[in-house]
Amino acid sequence: MTLTILEAGPAITVQDMGRTGWRAQGLSRGGAVDRLALLEGAALLGADPANAVLEMTGFGGRFAVSTDTRIALTGAVMDADIDGQPVPHNCSHLLHAGQVLRIGGARSGSFGYISFAGGITTPLVMNARATQLTAGIGRLLASGDTLPLGPDPDPHAAPMYLPADDRRAGGDIRIIAGPQTEYFEPEILDAFATSSFQRSSRGNRQGVRMDTDGPGFTSKGQLTILSDMIAPGDIQMTGDGVPYVLLAEGQTTGGYPRIGTVIPADMPKVGQASPGAPIRFRFIDLDEADATYVSEAAQFRALQQACQPLLRDPHDIPDLLSYQLISGATPGDDLERP
């Protein structure tokens, strides 16, 4: 059973939850930038969250499968249709063999995902399927590529939906102090914490730049800092004091000073913020930060419980995206009403 990329956008890769255990050798975990989107896709499909998916940066492509399979679109909200019928976001759908799934540009968010019920089953490299371009593992997908898919164990399972959150709109990002925070003068830290930023269009799987109008956020002796270990979510200042939040494929070590670290709970928000989305950083103390920690296993269980049956065939609801599925403000029976 195969997936054919009929037409590939500029940056489509196979991703999963990445590779752990290799930081000592200079290989970061990698994997999906928006890990929550993979948990959502797997919850919708009743699938394993370790399954490999397609990650699409900014723009999708056209896709077809050789055997009927359920799919789910999560992460960035992208224009999508199957043979012309709109495909709502954060729902499971049956994609029939021979139909064409077309995914256009991102309407909100930065990294879109297609999950397949049986997962993409390309060969494992170092125990994972994630493409890591900076390490020479895998490559960008191109038009005409075919990828193996695992079979859908239950293609006719009832379609499901998940209430979506608002993580694509930017907003307040909570950060904690790190080993280099005190390299910055208090007034620089204050300026950083009170500045308004915009998610730059300059971003990739390694990191995303945050633009602001003010002067740069420089630190003491920043040119002679000894390279040190990096954690995902670290906010690294370039030589000009421009902040980059380091994402899934960031380097494991670096010599640029880091002002703090985004907490894991807010990483999907940083990764998915649309270009131009407003961002503010707020230091919180460790106790408050620790209280936000939820393991991915627990997040997945919560998402499984949050999945709702989609009682009408989404093909019959061309205006589904206008339904208020996402805020929790609906009674939850919108789709059952005539």
Next chain:
Amino acid sequence: MIVRLSSLPQLTIVGAIHTNSQTMAHNTHKDQAAPEILPLGLDSLLVRFSRTWSETANAKTIAFKRVVAVQSIPGVIELASSLTSLQVIFDPMQTDRATLRDVLQQLSAGLPEAAPTPERTWHIPAAFGPEYAPQLPEAAELAGLPPEEAVRDIEAQTLRVIAIGFAPGQPYLGMLPERWDMPRQSEMTESMPNGALITAVRQIVLFAADAPTGWRHIGQSAFRVFQPDTTEPFPLQAGDAIRFHHVSDTEFASIREDKTTNGGAVCKVAS
């Protein structure tokens, strides 16, 4: 679950060394007795023996990593070190920061101040002909040596993998004698072949990145420091010793064609 600690018998240091002569000048400073133990994200602690380069702090980092690795501390899932610090990554569902900090603090007392003897020595063939070492004459001149002597000087050194980083598996090898304390060149070399021996600031890097560099190309190996499709993707571990062996360009060409070895490298394990 303890991930990979058991498969890391060697000491491993991570960290691209973007240092320069100015930073290296700090190495005579006396280190503080107790390391700083600081949160790095919600799931790791950084144990920092020094904020600047110091051979003592480097030795302590190496020794400390060995001590922590053999302890199998509950909840610790990964260790990664830079030149002077060890990152201890934990599962917050299995342990907490305060508990781990106490354990690490106790373990960090009384560490040796000299690096342990290398357990493994790699012997790596390298070519130094003009085609394979375009900047050897320039680097040799900066070191104050004729090119042939510069090659003999490099062959004579037992170098250590003092860090791995910047690109996966890419080793920083040190330290060359003082005469090799040359700055990076101001212009970047846009592309450098995989396996290139490049030098700056008393170090040699076996280049593995697809990136520009300001270090000078003084030799060429066929050794691959990262082979993702093999069972041992990263042959080198920090702490390993490295010796380079000069081979003729003709010999090198045949070594490079021979896919049964990793660039003709031989690893000798101390008994």
